[in-house]
Amino acid sequence: MPNSDRKPLLLDFEKPLAELDARISQIRELAEENDVDVTDQICQLESRATQLRQEIFGSLTPAQRLQVARHPRRPSTLDYVQAITDDWIELHGDRSTGNDDLALVGGLARLEGRPVMILGHQKGRDTKDNIRRNFGMASPGGYRKAMRLMEHANRFGMPIVTFIDTCGANPGAEAERLGQGEAIAYNLREMFRLEVPILCTVIGEGGSGGALGIGVGDRLLMFEHSVYMVASPEACAAILWRDAGKAPQAAEALKITATDLLQLGLVDQILPEPVGGAHSNPLQTAATLKQALLDNLAVLTQMTRQQLKEERYQKFRKMGVYTQLAG
Amino acid sequence: MSLFDWFANRRKSNSQVTEPQEREIADGLWTKCPSCGVLTYTKDLQSNQMVCLDCGHHLRIYADERVQQLIDPGSWLPLDENLAPTDPLGFRDRKAYHDRIRETQDKTGLIDAVQTGLGKLDGLPIGLGVMDFRFMGGSMGSVVGEKLTRMIERSTRERLPVVIVCASGGARMQEGMLSLMQMAKISAALERHRATHLLYMPVLTHPTTGGVTASFAMLGDVILAEPKATIGFAGRRVVEQTLREKLPDDFQTSEYLLNHGFVDAIVPRTQLKKTLAQLIRLHQPYAPTPLTTHAHGVYGGSTTSSVNGFTHVLEQTEHLPDGLPLRLSAEES
Numbered sequence: 088m089p090n091s092d093r094k095p096l097l098l099d100f101e102k103p104l105a106e107l108d109a110r111i112s113q114i115r116e117l118a119e120e121n122d123v124d125v126t127d128q129i130c131q132l133e134s135r136a137t138q139l140r141q142e143i144f145g146s147l148t149p150a151q152r153l154q155v156a157r158h159p160r161r162p163s164t165l166d167y168v169q170a171i172t173d174d175w176i177e178l179h180g181d182r183s184t185g186n187d188d189l190a191l192v193g194g195l196a197r198l199e200g201r202p203v204m205i206l207g208h209q210k211g212r213d214t215k216d217n218i219r220r221n222f223g224m225a226s227p228g229g230y231r232k233a234m235r236l237m238e239h240a241n242r243f244g245m246p247i248v249t250f251i252d253t254c255g256a257n258p259g260a261e262a263e264r265l266g267q268g269e270a271i272a273y274n275l276r277e278m279f280r281l282e283v284p285i286l287c288t289v290i291g292e293g294g295s296g297g298a299l300g301i302g303v304g305d306r307l308l309m310f311e312h313s314v315y316m317v318a319s320p321e322a323c324a325a326i327l328w329r330d331a332g333k334a335p336q337a338a339e340a341l342k343i344t345a346t347d348l349l350q351l352g353l354v355d356q357i358l359p360e361p362v363g364g365a366h367s368n369p370l371q372t373a374a375t376l377k378q379a380l381l382d383n384l385a386v387l388t389q390m391t392r393q394q395l396k397e398e399r400y401q402k403f404r405k406m407g408v409y410t411q412l413a414g
Numbered sequence: 415m416s417l418f419d420w421f422a423n424r425r426k427s428n429s430q431v432t433e434p435q436e437r438e439i440a441d442g443l444w445t446k447c448p449s450c451g452v453l454t455y456t457k458d459l460q461s462n463q464m465v466c467l468d469c470g471h472h473l474r475i476y477a478d479e480r481v482q483q484l485i486d487p488g489s490w491l492p493l494d495e496n497l498a499p500t501d502p503l504g505f506r507d508r509k510a511y512h513d514r515i516r517e518t519q520d521k522t523g524l525i526d527a528v529q530t531g532l533g534k535l536d537g538l539p540i541g542l543g544v545m546d547f548r549f550m551g552g553s554m555g556s557v558v559g560e561k562l563t564r565m566i567e568r569s570t571r572e573r574l575p576v577v578i579v580c581a582s583g584g585a586r587m588q589e590g591m592l593s594l595m596q597m598a599k600i601s602a603a604l605e606r607h608r609a610t611h612l613l614y615m616p617v618l619t620h621p622t623t624g625g626v627t628a629s630f631a632m633l634g635d636v637i638l639a640e641p642k643a644t645i646g647f648a649g650r651r652v653v654e655q656t657l658r659e660k661l662p663d664d665f666q667t668s669e670y671l672l673n674h675g676f677v678d679a680i681v682p683r684t685q686l687k688k689t690l691a692q693l694i695r696l697h698q699p700y701a702p703t704p705l706t707t708h709a710h711g712v713y714g715g716s717t718t719s720s721v722n723g724f725t726h727v728l729e730q731t732e733h734l735p736d737g738l739p740l741r742l743s744a745e746e747s
Contacts, residue, residue: 256628258648260661266676268627268647275601276633280609295585295594296628296647303598317585317594317625322652327507327587342503342590351502353591403602404563406595407556408502412525 098154100143107136140362147312149344150335153320155312156292157254160366162373163223164192164207164250167290170373171380172196172205178239181231184265190221190257191229191301193236198248199381201388204240206233206301207250210291223292224257227270230300234274237281246284246384249301254319256297271300278303279403282396284387286380288358289313289345290365305399306383307353309345310372311360315353316343353406356383447471463683472640472683474620477529477546480579484542484687485533492531493565499526499557503590511588514550522548526557527582530565532574536691541569543578547621552582554626555589559596562630566603566614575613575694576604580631584624597629604633613697615690618645618668618677632676636693638686639668639677 097105111132118125147155155161168175177194179187193206208225211217225233233249240247256267278285285304293302293315309315318326320338325331348354358375361368387395445456449471459466463483464473475483481490505511519525527549532541543562545552562578569576585593607614616634620643627647631637639645646666654661664670671677681689 256647258652260653260665263646263648263653263666264674266632266674269632269676271628271647272597272601272630272632275598275629276605276608279598279602279605296597296625299594299598300628303601315591317590318587323587329508337507340503340505340507340590341587348591351590351592353595400602400606403595403599406599407560407592408500408589409556409560410498410500412496412498 096159098151098158100147100151100154104136104140104143107132107139111136137362144312144362144364148335149314149338149341149347150320152312152344153292153314153338155364156314158364158366159212161291162365162369163212163252164205164209164290166369167250167373167376168194168196168205168207170370171377172198172203174202175205178236179232181228181235183231184226184228186228188221188226188229188232189219190223190253191225191233193233195245198377198384201384202245203384204236204245204247205250206236206247207290208253208298208301210252221257223253224255225253225297225300226257226259226262227265227267230256230270230274233301234277237274237278237285241281241283244283246286246388247281247304248380249285249287249304251287251289251293251298251302251315252291253294253297254292255294256300271296274300275303279396279399282392284384284390284395285399286383286387288376288380289315289354290376294319303399303403305387305395305402306355308356308358308379308383309348309354310358310365310376311345312364313345314338314343315345315348316341351408445473448473465683470641470682472620472642474547474581475683476548477524477544477579480544481529481531481533481542483683484535484577484579484690485531486535486537489534490531491533492529493568494530494561495525497526497557497561499555499589501588502556502592503588505588505590507588514588518549522546524549526561527552527554528558528561530561532565532568532572535577535694536687538691538694539572539574540694541565541572541574541576543576545579545581545626547581550586550588552580552626553584553586553593554582554596555586555593556596558582558586559593559599562600563596563603566600566607570603570607570610570612573610573612575615575697576607577615577617577690578630579617579619580622580626581619582622582624582626584626594625597625600630601633604630608635613694615693617681617686617690618671619643621645623647623649623666634678636679637677638679638681638689639671640686641668641680641682643668645671645677 111129114125115129175194175196177192190209192209196203196205208223209220210223211220237247256271286306287302287304288308290310291313295318320334320341321331323337323341324333345354345357349357358379361371365372443456444453445459446453447466447469450466450469452468454467464475499515501512524546528543528545530543543565566576604614613635615636615638616631618631618639622631622645627645644666645668650666668677668680672680
């Protein structure tokens with residue numbers, strides 16, 4: 088889990104909260120020094136802080152949610168693996184491109200005793216780690232590794248659990264040379280062929296094709312403050328508004344939040360986060376995730392191979408909104 | 415009116431008639447090649463399928479022209495022509511999406527960015543999808559996804575090979591995540607098509623990028639591309655700007671993809687129909703030229719399993735031309 092002893096990184100809309108918290112501790116210190124009883128005042132201020140926190144996090148704009156989803160302390164794939172599984176063993180390499188993509192990790196683990204294949208984008212915990220992991224932007228090798236591991240799971244009849252957390256697939260020249268488009272496309276098609284349960288969760292940022300490349304599943308879960316988008320609001324604003332500064336408007340217009348996507352029928356379940364976001368209480372968040380995974384796996388593992396494939400097909404078959412013109 | 419005024423007026427009225435056009439194709443008598451600048455008589459250019467006679471540049475063509483070029487006259491059965499886009503997100507950038515749709519529809523006469531249908535290509539029945547770059551950059555929203563999916567599903571039912579001519583900037587942002595999910599939906603339909611051993615061939619034309627590249631454009635059993643088309647996942651400018659990398663000149667072209675193993679062949683437009691037909695025929699079950707009036711007795715049939723069949727084969731070999739019945743003569747000995 089991210090180290091909570093460090094000073095928390097503040098998002099701009101959290102500033103009033105931070106100020107309030109600072110005032111509370113100031114008063115507490117003063118009271119201690121002067122030996123005055125201020126319990127009432129502190130109680131009052133603390134309940135105000137709680138209320139304010141709930142208000143702020145209850146009414147985040149899409150652009151603010153994006154900030155929470157991208158929070159550097161937000162729990163990542165490996166954090167959740169550590170918190171909710173036993174027997175984890177990471178597996179490496181796609182056996183073809185000649186290196187191991189650290190932006191997309193995978194391996195075997197037990198979830199309450201049941202062996203599962205876990206895959207997920209992995210952002211770095213600090214700058215150095217981020218450079219190693221290319222900020223969670225996976226390359227063709229990453230998607231091919233994911234496919235190799237999913238094939239493995241299919242062969243041994245294990246459910247697949249994926250964690251989506253990327254701002255997008257690596258857009259670099261090397262990635263293009265190695266066939267970024269083909270690598271993602273191949274996964275999209277082949278994931279419909281697999282006959283084991285596939286359970287996908289957007290834990291942070293779901294960035295376009297890079298997210299979908301491990302996102303074709305029987306169920307799609309989303310954390311409350313996570314986002315899933317066809318293009319990053321920055322890119323969208325640059326293209327449609329011709330002004331990257333319009334990113335907040337683009338975030339609003341693109342309908343990227345869990346509630347929006349639930350309404351559009353693209354997401355199956357929203358997982359609540361602690362007030363203050365997943366990073367404010369990672370262990371509680373992990374427990375929520377674990378329970379949701381177990382609940383969904385309980386249902387999916389009862390289904391036959393054919394049923395799984397058919398329902399996965401129908402789930403995506405329904406997606407899309409259009410109209411039939413008369414005549 | 416002085417002669418000077420006359421010229422000035424003429425210039426003015428001319429410029430009003432030929433208002434600035436985005437598209438490369440002029441409706442006029444003469445068309446200027448955007449690559450080499452040579453003026454060609456438009457009819458000559460059209461009869462060369464809009465490939466410059468001078469430099470071989472492939473000018474952009476519209477979906478209906480493509481259908482005409484590939485499908486035998488009178489055999490085209492368009493599908494789902496009435497499927498139209500809506501504005502599910504209430505999207506508004508500098509302009510509201512539903513206004514943008516209406517304007518583009520009025521301007522182009524198209525309903526959305528793809529035409530689908532069944533038809534015969536050199537006598538071979540196929541399912542065909544053709545994207546049209548005129549309609550919002552050929553972007554893929556719900557309608558493109560649904561029409562292609564329906565066409566692929568129908569082709570699977572009717573056991574037809576599928577050809578999709580791609581020309582698209584990628585997923586349509588104005589339909590948000592619904593557009594992204596079309597990538598999965600189409601790929602799902604292609605998986606079923608593939609599972610029944612049917613042939614799928616995308617043809618990549620200028621440009622094929624983004625979500626289209628990351629889904630059906632790259633899922634062909636055989637992938638063809640037009641010469642010098644831009645084909646890639648991330649846009650060239652994105653690659654350059656975000657990562658400040660110097661890119662080779664031919665980066666993300668058909669030729670680059672061929673060299674790196676991601677397309678099977680680059681086929682000039684004038685050869686496309688012939689090549690597709692050749693490929694489809696190569697995938698048809700092998701049936702040697704009928705030799706006698708017997709209905710069976712060919713390779714892959716039930717000829718070798720039974721004694722009767724075997725004698726049958728022996729009888730037939732007498733009529734076969736030299737060199738052909740190699741396998742049969744081995745059985746004979």
